[in-house]
Amino acid sequence: MAALFTAASSQYLSNAAPPLNATGYGFSVGAWINLATTGTQRCIFALTDTATTNNFLELRVLSTNILSIGAAAGGTTISTDLTTAITANSWVFVLGRFANSIRRSVSMMTSDGLVQSVSPSVTSRAPAGLDMLTIGGFKTSAAAAEFWDGLIGELWYCNLDIWPDNNAVPSDSFVRKLAYGGVFAIPHANTAVYEYHSYFDDVVTPEIGQDYNSGPLQTWVNNNGVTLGTHPPLPYWYARPGQSKRKLVV
C-alpha cells in the first residue's frame, strides 16, 4: 500500500518537531508518487516556517504538472523546475536535492523509463526558522494548502546531497537505482537516512521493516484521514531498512 491523499478532504501528514535543522540544507528526499488529478499546484514534501508564509523548502508539482523545487527565504520564491509534465494516474519516482543555499536540483523517472534532471539552481535562498515538516500538504503561518491528490509511497529523506557533486545532475542510472533499488541500496546514503516510510501497512504507526528512524521516533500527525492505497510495483530485490541478507529457501 501507499499513502492515499484526498485533496478535497485537505489530507496531509505533518511533523512539528522535524529532525532536519532549522535552516534545512543539506538533505535529499525521494519518493514514488502517483497524481490522481493534474492542473493544480500540489506539495509532495515541505520544510516550512510556521511563523511566516515565505520561509520554506518544498518539493512540489506545479499547476503546469511540472516537478519543481521551491525555495523562499523571507521573499520571492525561487523555482527550480523540470520540463516534462507529469501525467495523471501514473507512477513517477521523484528526487529532490537540497544541497545548500545555492544548489537545489530535482530529478524524476517516469514509469515508461524516462529519466530527467534539471541543473542545480544558482540563486541563494537561505530560509531560517524551519520548524514544520509536511508530506502531501504545505503548512506555513497560513492555513494548510497545496494538498496532494493521489498516492505517495516509499518516501525517504537523508542528511546529505545524495549525488556527490552538488553542482551537477545525477546520472540516469543512479536515479534508476534509487527508484528500483531504494535508498538502502546506495551504500553512502543508507547510513544518512533520517526517515523512511514505505506506507505499505500504515500511514503514521511505525512498522518493522516498513519504516525507519535514524534517531528518536518521529511523531507524525495524520491530518484529516490519509488512508492507504495501491503501492508502486517494485522488484523483490528493492532494499528495505535493516535488510542485509536475502531469505534462504530450504
Next chain:
Amino acid sequence: MATTVQTVYGSSTAVTISTSGLASDASLVAGRAGTVVTATGAVDYLVSGIITVSSATAPAAGKQVEIWTFSQVSTGYFTGMSTSYTGTDANATPTQKAIMKLLQAVPLAATTSSVYSWGPFSIAQANGGIMPDGFGIYIVQNSCSALNGASGSQITQYKTITFTSS
C-alpha cells in the same frame, strides 16, 4: 558428523516466449506472455535472458524493456492476466499489470542491435520465498520499434535449484 548442504543447478531450459520481433508499445502493456512453467519440486527457479533491440532503428532516449513474472492461481487463472490468456505463449495485455511481480526494467541505449543480459532472478523470492506451482514470464517494451528478429537474439531461460546433502 557434520552435514554439508550443496546447491544443485539444473540445466538451462528455455521458457517458451516468442519475443523475437516483439512490437513496441508506448503504454508498456501490450507485450508477450510465455507458456506457464509448471514447478516440479525444485525449491527455486532462476530465470535470466538476453534481449536484443532492433538492428534497423535505434531506441528513442529513455526507453526500456520490462520483465515481469506472474503465477498460475488455478487452472485458467493467472495473476494480473486477462482471461484471454490461456497459459501458452501469446501476445498479452494484462488487466492488472501492477499486481504482477516486476523483475527488471532494462534501460535501453539509443544504439541499434544492442544486446542486454538480464537476471538471474529468483521466482521463489519474487513470490515471498515459496515457489508457486506454476509461473510465467511477461515481457513488454517501448523502444519505438520491434525487438530484433534474428535467430538467437532473444533468449529467456531458467535453471532449477535444488539442494543435496552429504
